[in-house]
Amino acid sequence: MKVYRGSLKKNSGGSPVLAHYGSKRAAAERVEGMYSNEHFGGGFLQDGRHVRNVGGAVVEQSLAEHLTEFADYASGCTVNEYELEFSSSLRLMDKWNDDPIGSGGPAIVPPDTVLSATQLAELQSLFEPFTGVIYPHHVHQVYSSTHIHGLMKEAKRNRLFQSEMQKRKRRLLRLKEYSKREMEHEAVWVYLTLGLRRWALGQGFDSFIYKNDREGAGEDSFVALKEGSASAPSAVLEFDRDRYLQTLTPEVMVQFLLRNRPPQPTGIICHAHWAGLDPVLFWRQAG
Numbered sequence: 001m002k003v004y005r006g007s008l009k010k011n012s013g014g015s016p017v018l019a020h021y022g023s024k025r026a027a028a029e030r031v032e033g034m035y036s037n038e039h040f041g042g043g044f045l046q047d048g049r050h051v052r053n054v055g056g057a058v059v060e061q062s063l064a065e066h067l068t069e070f071a072d073y074a075s076g077c078t079v080n081e082y083e084l085e086f087s088s089s090l091r092l093m094d095k096w097n098d099d100p101i102g103s104g105g106p107a108i109v110p111p112d113t114v115l116s117a118t119q120l121a122e123l124q125s126l127f128e129p130f131t132g133v134i135y136p137h138h139v140h141q142v143y144s145s146t147h148i149h150g151l152m153k154e155a156k157r158n159r160l161f162q163s164e165m166q167k168r169k170r171r172l173l174r175l176k177e178y179s180k181r182e183m184e185h186e187a188v189w190v191y192l193t194l195g196l197r198r199w200a201l202g203q204g205f206d207s208f209i210y211k212n213d214r215e216g217a218g219e220d221s222f223v224a225l226k227e228g229s230a231s232a233p234s235a236v237l238e239f240d241r242d243r244y245l246q247t248l249t250p251e252v253m254v255q256f257l258l259r260n261r262p263p264q265p266t267g268i269i270c271h272a273h274w275a276g277l278d279p280v281l282f283w284r285q286a287g
Contacts, residue, residue: 001082001083001084001085001086002081002082002083003021003022003023003029003078003081003082003222004021004022004023004024004026004027004029004079004080004081004082004237005020005021005022005027005079005082006027006028006029006077006078006079006080007077007078007080008032008034008076008077009076009077009078010076012078012080012233012236014161015163015227016224016227016228016229016230017026017160017170017197017224017225017226017227017229018101018160018193018197018223018224018225019035019165019223019224019230020086020221020222020223021082021165021219021221021222021223021230022212022215022219022221022222023216023217023219023221024079024081024184024283025068025215025216025219025221025278025279025280025281026212026215026216026218026221027079027080027215028035028079028279028280028282028283029216029271029274029279030072030215031073031077031079031239032070032074032217032271032273032274032276032279033098033214034077035070035073035074035273036175037098037171037174037175038073038175039069040056041071047219050062050063050065050066061114062250063204063250063253063254064250067244067245067248067250067253067273068245069174070273071239071241071244071245072241072262074239074241074244074282075238075239075241077237078236078237078286079236079283080233080235080236080237081233081234081235081236081237082230082231082233082234083231083234084222084224084230086206086207086209086222086224086229087206088204088205088206088207089205089206089207089208089209090115090200090203090205090207090208090209091110091113091114091208091209091210092104092108092109092110092208092209092210092212092263093107093108093109093110093210094108094211094212094213094214095107095108095133097214099189100164100168100186100189100190100192100193101190101193101208101223102127102189102192102193102196103133103135103189103192103193104133104134104135104191105130105131105132105133105134105192106123106124106127106130106132107128107132107133108130109123114128119203122199123196126196126199127192128193129142130142132163134188134189134192136182136185139184139185139188139189140181140185142186143184143188145184148184148185148187148188148192149184150192151187151188152187155187155191155194158194160193161190161191162192164165164190164193164194165183165186165187165190165221168183168186168189168190169183169186169270171226172186176200197225199227200225201226202255203267205225206224206225206226206229207222207223207224207225207226208222208223208225209221209222209223210223211251217224220262226241235285236285236286237283237284237285237286237287238283238285239282239283240282240283240284243281243282244282247281247282248273248275248277252275253272256275256276257272257274259276260272260276268280
């Protein structure tokens with residue numbers, strides 16, 4: 001099975017465990033999501049400006065400045081192609097957004113799951129006392145800081161736990177949201193994610209599969225659970241910065257924004273950086 005993964009060039013290697021793989025379009029749109037996460041999101045205005053909130057201050061850019069900034073970021077990324085074969089995938093519902101899978105709690109189990117009553121009971125037990133999506137305030141309502149730090153101490157020698165926690169810490173630092181309290185619920189989310197992985201492997205699953213409605217055209221994406229699931233990329237795609245900036249001029253973007261004006265002033269146009277075009281058009285094979 002041919003799948004793709006978008007990442008920063010410096011992070012394109014590493015373990016496949018808990019990595020997400022999907023369609024070429026989903027991988028390209030993932031790069032856009034990474035950019036938004038690292039640059040505080042923001043939004044396009046109809047008059048051709050881009051604004052975002054950085055530490056309480058409004059930062060304004062012209063469209064030309066913003067599109068160049070995005071193109072520069074995407075140029076530091078790759079979309080890698082892999083040949084993966086999974087023998088048994090457990091279908092989940094994407095309730096975790098950009099957070100660890102465990103943050104979805106029991107809500108990640110679809111109504112039409114193939115799991116048996118016994119397996120469902122085991123999953124419910126794994127997530128107890130949570131009964132749905134696990135938001136930060138739920139964690140702090142249930143667990144004391146002392147209890148959470150006990151979990152962190154227990155998992156201290158688990159390299160996968162430490163690796164995932166470092167990823168979460170880097171994300172919080174980029175967003176200027178890092179704090180001891182934020183890391184506490186992140187630790188619980190990661191702890192539950194690793195518990196879910198361990199349970200799934202024990203049931204004979206080697207991957208998770210979910211319908212990706214946030215990136216791509218709603219195709220399935222996969223999460224690898226085992227080392228060795230992916231070897232070296234079979235192809236590497238790089239961002240065509242020149243083609244992007246020549247195609248998506250400020251004038252083109254303004255027309256796109258006018259045609260797709262949200263009904264509410266606070267509405268969001270998803271994947272606006274591509275102006276309605278297929279993002280795959282702007283990725284070409286390296287070399």
